[in-house]
Amino acid sequence: MIDIKKVHKIFNQDKPNQVNAVSGIDLNIKTEEFLVIVGANGSGKTTLLDMVAGSVFPNSGTISIDGQDVTKLPDYDRSKWIARVFQNPLSGTASDLSILDNFRLASIRTRKKGLSIGINDTFKNQVKEKISTLGMGLENKIEQPMGTLSGGQRQALTLLMSVMDSCKVLLLDEPTAALDPRSADIVMRTAEELIKDYRLTSILITHNLKDAFNYGNRIILMGEGKIVKDLDAQQKSTLKQTDLYDWFG
Amino acid sequence: MDFYLTALLQGLCFSALALGIYISMKIFNIPDITTDGSYTLGAVVTAVLIKQNEPTYLTLISVMVAGALAGALTGIIHTKLKINALLAGILVMTALYSVNISLMGTSNLPLINLPTLFTLVNISADLNHNTFWILSLFVIIITIIIGFLLKTDFGVAMRATGNSESMIRSLGVNTDRMKIIGLALANALTAVSGYLISQFQGFTDISMGIGVVIIGLGSVIIAETLINWFKITSIWLSLVLVLTGAVIFQIVLAVTLDIGVNPNLLKVVTAAFVLLIVSLPRLSFKKG
Numbered sequence: 311m312i313d314i315k316k317v318h319k320i321f322n323q324d325k326p327n328q329v330n331a332v333s334g335i336d337l338n339i340k341t342e343e344f345l346v347i348v349g350a351n352g353s354g355k356t357t358l359l360d361m362v363a364g365s366v367f368p369n370s371g372t373i374s375i376d377g378q379d380v381t382k383l384p385d386y387d388r389s390k391w392i393a394r395v396f397q398n399p400l401s402g403t404a405s406d407l408s409i410l411d412n413f414r415l416a417s418i419r420t421r422k423k424g425l426s427i428g429i430n431d432t433f434k435n436q437v438k439e440k441i442s443t444l445g446m447g448l449e450n451k452i453e454q455p456m457g458t459l460s461g462g463q464r465q466a467l468t469l470l471m472s473v474m475d476s477c478k479v480l481l482l483d484e485p486t487a488a489l490d491p492r493s494a495d496i497v498m499r500t501a502e503e504l505i506k507d508y509r510l511t512s513i514l515i516t517h518n519l520k521d522a523f524n525y526g527n528r529i530i531l532m533g534e535g536k537i538v539k540d541l542d543a544q545q546k547s548t549l550k551q552t553d554l555y556d557w558f559g
Numbered sequence: 560m561d562f563y564l565t566a567l568l569q570g571l572c573f574s575a576l577a578l579g580i581y582i583s584m585k586i587f588n589i590p591d592i593t594t595d596g597s598y599t600l601g602a603v604v605t606a607v608l609i610k611q612n613e614p615t616y617l618t619l620i621s622v623m624v625a626g627a628l629a630g631a632l633t634g635i636i637h638t639k640l641k642i643n644a645l646l647a648g649i650l651v652m653t654a655l656y657s658v659n660i661s662l663m664g665t666s667n668l669p670l671i672n673l674p675t676l677f678t679l680v681n682i683s684a685d686l687n688h689n690t691f692w693i694l695s696l697f698v699i700i701i702t703i704i705i706g707f708l709l710k711t712d713f714g715v716a717m718r719a720t721g722n723s724e725s726m727i728r729s730l731g732v733n734t735d736r737m738k739i740i741g742l743a744l745a746n747a748l749t750a751v752s753g754y755l756i757s758q759f760q761g762f763t764d765i766s767m768g769i770g771v772v773i774i775g776l777g778s779v780i781i782a783e784t785l786i787n788w789f790k791i792t793s794i795w796l797s798l799v800l801v802l803t804g805a806v807i808f809q810i811v812l813a814v815t816l817d818i819g820v821n822p823n824l825l826k827v828v829t830a831a832f833v834l835l836i837v838s839l840p841r842l843s844f845k846k847g
Contacts, residue, residue, distance in 0.1 A: 363729070389731030396725060404722035408792065411715045419730045423716040425708070455792060 311511040312339040312362060312479065317371030319357050319535075331357040332368070333535035339528075344505055344512045346522045349532035350558065355515045358532070359483050362513065364388040376478060390420040393472030395465065395501075397484040402468035405457030409448065409467065412456050413437045416471035440470055444500065462493025469500050473508050480505060480512040487517065494518075498525060519558075523551045531557050564687050566813035570806030571694040572755040573774050577782075577805040578705055578798065579748030580775030585783065586709075587741045588721040589637070592648035592772055596655030597629040597746040599768035601753025603659045606668040606763035615676050619754060626750025627743040629655060634739030659765055666765040675758035690759065701751070702798050709794050717741055749775070770826065777833045778804035784840055808832075 319332040332354040339345055347355045360366035361373060364385035372381045375391050393416075396402045403412050414429050434452065442449040444466050448459070456464060465485055472480055482501060486494035498521055505512050516522050522529060529546050531539040539557065541549060576598060583591035601622045608618040629651055636647040660666065682692045708714045719727040720737045728734055752771075757763040781804035786797055815828045 365725075365728070384728075384733075386728045386731050386733050389729060392729070394729040401723060401725040402729070404719040404726055406722045407715065407718055411718070414712065414715055415719055415727065415730050418712055421731075423712040423732060425711045425713050427707075427710050428712045428715075429710075453792070 311341040311343070311376060312337075312513075313372075313374045314338070314358075314362070315372045315374075317358075317361060317368045317373065319354075319361060319366065319368050323369070330535050332361070334371075335535070335537060337530075337537065339511060339513065341511055342509050343528055344526040345514070346526035346529040347513060347515045347532060348517070348519065348522050348529065348554070348557070349538075353532040354535040355532050356483060357535075359481055359513060359515055362479075363392060363394055363481055391477075392479045392481060393419065393477045394481045395468045395472065395483065395485045397487050399461040399464035399468070399488060403456045403464050403471075406455055408453050409441070409456055409459075410434065410437060410452045412467070413440075413452075413471055413474060417474040419475040419477075421475070440474070441467070444470065444496075446496075460493070462489045462497060465489060465493070465497045466500055469497065469504060473504055473510075477508060478511060480510045482512065482514040482516075484515050484517065486521070501525075519551065519554045523549070523554055561687065562817060563810065563813055564691070566809040567806055568687065568690055568694060568759060569756070570809035571691075571698050571802075572759050573752055573778065573809065574698050574802045574805040575701055575748045575755065576752035576771065576775045577778035577801050578701065579745040579752070580772070581779050581782070581798070581801045582705075582748070583742060583745040584776070584779055586718055586721050587738060587745075589644045589738065589742065590648070591630075591633060591742060591745060592645060593629055593633045593651045593655075593742070593746055594648075594749050594772040594775060595768040595770070596652035596659070597626045597749045598753040598771045599659050599763075599765065600625050600629055600655055601750025602757035602763040602767060603662050603668075603753075603765075604750070605754045605757045606670055607662055609670055609673050609675060609758070610668065612674075615674075615679055619676075619751070622750045622754040623747040626753075627747040629750070630742040630744070630746025631739050633746070634742035637742075638735035638738050656765070663763065663765065667762060669762040670758065671761055676755070677758060694755070694759075697755070698802060701748070702802060705748075706795050706798050709798075770829075773829060773833060774805070774808060777808045777829070777836065780804070780833060780836050781807055784836055787840060 314335055314337040317332055317335045321329040321331055335358060349355050357366060361368050364380065364383055364387070368381065372379060374380060375388065380388055394402070410429060414433065418428065437452055438449040441452065446463055446466065448463060485501065486497050489497060502525055504510065514526060527543040527546065529541050530537050576594070580594065583589050604622045604625045605618055608621060633647045633651045636642050636650060637644045677690045677693055680693065681689060683689045709718065716727060716732050717737060720732065720734050724734050779801060782797065782800040785800050791797060811832055812825065812829065815825065816822060820828060
């Protein structure tokens with residue numbers, strides 16, 4: 311589904327503050343694979359994810375999604391495949407817009423935003439029904455501005471928004487980093503359910519080694535812009551949680 | 560009383576500008592100073608075309624296109640050349656001064672005894688009343704168009720662009736393009752105010768745009784204060800409050816003159832009034 315070939319990313323090239331964020335990564339992510347990426351700060355995880363999303367372009371190498379070369383495609387043109395959950399809940403939702411407006415935009419992620427009014431009663435009911443699956447009681451608050459909700463609620467809604475329109479790839483960039491343990495748990499479980507139900511190909515970046523252990527069917531460890539370890543589903547299943555801690559020892 | 564009616568009519572003329580500032584400042588979160596230039600541009604295009612006896616509708620369309628071009632230019636400078644929006648606006652505004660004076664060929668163009676929007680139909684024998692009805696209808700139509708636009712999928716995407724850029728990009732919207740369109744729309748509306756004012760006052764002057772942005776800002780800030788005060792989320796109500804803000808602003812200026820304040824001090828009063836409105840919510844927050 312996602313094919314990354316010899317990708318390099320250097321920030322501030324030829325300046326004193328040059329950073330080699332990603333140095334020659336080859337990575338093939340198969341359809342319906344749920345890849346977990348762990349690694350220390352500065353190991354290039356987020357840069358790699360940003361390059362898949364299209365918000366950062368590589369200096370060299372190619373990236374293709376679903377067989378199409380997307381290396382030069384900006385993020386807004388990759389939205390027909392990719393939905394994204396950001397580390398900061400504020401980045402994935404628009405605070406001043408109502409929950410309903412946010413969902414409307416998400417429901418036309420792959421389509422043109424035209425000059426017709428898309429929010430009608432049918433759509434409202436559809437959103438309510440979807441939101442009620444979270445069991446957070448938010449289905450009666452769909453006219454409220456997104457900004458009135460907590461970070462956990464917003465992350466959970468961002469996840470739901472990602473499957474409002476056809477979605478093939480789900481990118482999760484430390485989605486629970488800003489959340490309390492209970493909300494984090496709800497968000498991660500919602501993510502896993504959606505990934506299963508919609509058969510998504512997904513990438514999760516996390517610093518939470520428990521999550522890295524519990525979720526996903528492939529795990530890679532990154533260090534200094536390279537892939538240090540790469541364990542497939544079978545190898546991951548035999549992995550012990552303490553082994554993960556040892557990786558960072 | 561006529562004095563206050565004039566203020567009301569001016570307020571209505573400025574409501575298009577207020578809607579324009581509402582779009583650039585509140586919806587897109589971009590401080591746009593192109594306003595001073597695009598407002599005068601609207602008035603200049605109006606005067607030149609009316610002098611040539613062009614029909615009103617054609618004049619209006621030309622005014623909007625001219626304003627939109629000015630706004631789009633600011634948008635392109637801001638997004639494509641990555642120049643601070645404030646500076647981009649100032650650059651375009653400065654350049655527009657030369658454009659305006661070249662178009663007019665003179666610094667002042669009177670429109671006395673020429674057919675205008677306000678002589679188009681005769682609803683009332685009283686000139687001011689006639690103007691009031693025509694203006695009201697005009698403003699209502701514009702407000703409905705903008706309100707509808709903001710309700711459409713495109714409009715929701717516009718509102719999201721100023722709110723969470725990362726989100727709306729990940730949902731497939733080219734934010735640069737959106738900002739250019741937004742600034743074009745805002746300045747088209749601003750130019751419409753120039754169109755209305757020049758016909759209302761019967762002349763276009765090259766310096767009529769100086770400091771006009773404060774009228775738009777003041778109107779929007781009055782509206783915003785009310786919006787926050789009453790926790791309004793409805794788009795329609797917000798737009799109506801912006802119009803109300805534009806009228807209140809002119810009435811306050813009229814009162815200032817009426818109680819005998821030296822007209823030379825009018826700009827100080829304007830600035831002080833806007834400051835008061837801006838600081839009002841903060842002052843009341845402290846008490847709460």
